[in-house]
Amino acid sequence: MKRNLIMLTIIVVAFVGMAGAANYMYEKSSVKGVGYRSLEMVISTENGFNGAKLVEKQSGSGNVITSRIELEAERQPSDLSCPWPTGTAYPMDYINFTSEQELEYMPVSYQTGTYDQKWVDKLCVQNYRIGAVLTEMYTHAEHLQKTTEVRTRAYNSDSATPTPCCTGVLEANLNSNVIGVAHIGWISRDPQADNQLKGRHAEYGRSVEDLTGVFSIEKFIQLWGNSTCGEISVDWLPCV
Numbered sequence: 001m002k003r004n005l006i007m008l009t010i011i012v013v014a015f016v017g018m019a020g021a022a023n024y025m026y027e028k029s030s031v032k033g034v035g036y037r038s039l040e041m042v043i044s045t046e047n048g049f050n051g052a053k054l055v056e057k058q059s060g061s062g063n064v065i066t067s068r069i070e071l072e073a074e075r076q077p078s079d080l081s082c083p084w085p086t087g088t089a090y091p092m093d094y095i096n097f098t099s100e101q102e103l104e105y106m107p108v109s110y111q112t113g114t115y116d117q118k119w120v121d122k123l124c125v126q127n128y129r130i131g132a133v134l135t136e137m138y139t140h141a142e143h144l145q146k147t148t149e150v151r152t153r154a155y156n157s158d159s160a161t162p163t164p165c166c167t168g169v170l171e172a173n174l175n176s177n178v179i180g181v182a183h184i185g186w187i188s189r190d191p192q193a194d195n196q197l198k199g200r201h202a203e204y205g206r207s208v209e210d211l212t213g214v215f216s217i218e219k220f221i222q223l224w225g226n227s228t229c230g231e232i233s234v235d236w237l238p239c240v
Contacts (some may be wrong), residue, residue, distance in 0.1 A: 007029040024074045035108050036060070036115035045075040045093035045154065046128070052095050052152045052168075053126045060119030060141070065102040072096040095125070101221040102145045118180065119144050129154035131167035131189040131204075141180030149173040155225075167225030174219040186221055203218040209217040 004217035025043060039058040054073070073095040107116040119141040125134045132152075138144050153169040174184065185208035211217070 017100075024049070026072050026094045027163045028070045029068070032064055033042040034063050035110075036117070037064060040140070041069075041071065043071065043095055045073060045095065050128050051075065051132040052154050053124075053130070054095050054097055054123045054152075055122075056097070056099070058101075058120065060103060060105060061108050061115040061117050062106040062119070063104040065104065066100060067103070068089065068098075068099045070096075091127075094114075095141060095150070095152050097123075097125070097148070097150045098148070099123070099148040101147075103141065105142045118142060121146070123148065123150070125150050125152055125170065125172070126222070127152045127154055127168050127170045130170065130223065130225040132168075132170040132186065133235070134170060134172050134186045134221060134223075135183065136172070136174055137183040138176070138178055139181045139183075142180055144176070146174070146176035146178070148176075148191045170221075170223040172221040174217065176217045176223070178211075178217070179213075179214050182209075182215060182217060184209050184217065184219060186223060188223055 017176045023045070027039060027041075031037070037058065037060060039056070041054070041056040043054040044177070045053070052073075054071075056069075073094045101121065103119045103121075105118045107114060109115075119138065119146060121136075121138045121141070123134075123136045127133070134150065138146070152171075155167055172186075176182070186206070187203065188205040190205050207221075
């Protein structure tokens with residue numbers, strides 16, 4: 001009987017520890033070489049259409065002159081409430097992503113076969129808490145040199161208080177030189193479905209740009225839950 005009680009206590013403690021655990025993910029990589037590369041990164045801080053999500057895909061053949069990626073993501077449990085700012089650390093889901101790439105296309109052949117694919121680099125970041133999404137995509141690229149810095153926050157600030165607070169942030173700093181096809185866009189939608197729109201989400205803003213040829217691109221994109229997010233300013237995750 002005593003042994004059974006001890007085992008039950010261990011199981012309960014383990015379950016409580018799992019329920020209160022925070023998921024933390026970190027990766028830092030540096031790749032150089034010649035050949036074929038295929039990369040996929042998928043990050044989600046919440047189940048379903050919640051929290052923040054990031055998908056990065058890259059593939060192509062040729063010379064990888066520089067490829068540095070740093071990723072940090074975490075899901076924080078919420079036990080605090082608005083208004084912002086508070087005197088303590090604020091609970092949030094967040095993703096920090098930095099990518100520095102310099103890629104040149106050329107066909108390569110090995111005993112396993114021939115690889116002949118121009119470079120493709122696709123990034124999609126979604127913040128469901130504020131209804132914001134960012135897309136940066138390059139395809140058919142003969143040359144791609146880019147630096148991308150993205151951070152997204154989804155603050156766990158549910159509260160009965162009527163005081164407005166910052167619900168989330170999605171910010172991006174994009175700088176690229178490309179010979180190929182580029183697609184950059186963002187959308188801002190109401191996180192709450194509107195019954196007058198038959199359950200659809202009202203769209204507040206949209207920016208979509210498509211380029212084909214030889215281009216130099218610089219963009220800074222800032223999507224906030226509301227103006228109080230200015231309290232946190234910009235704090236980029238550096239890429240070393």
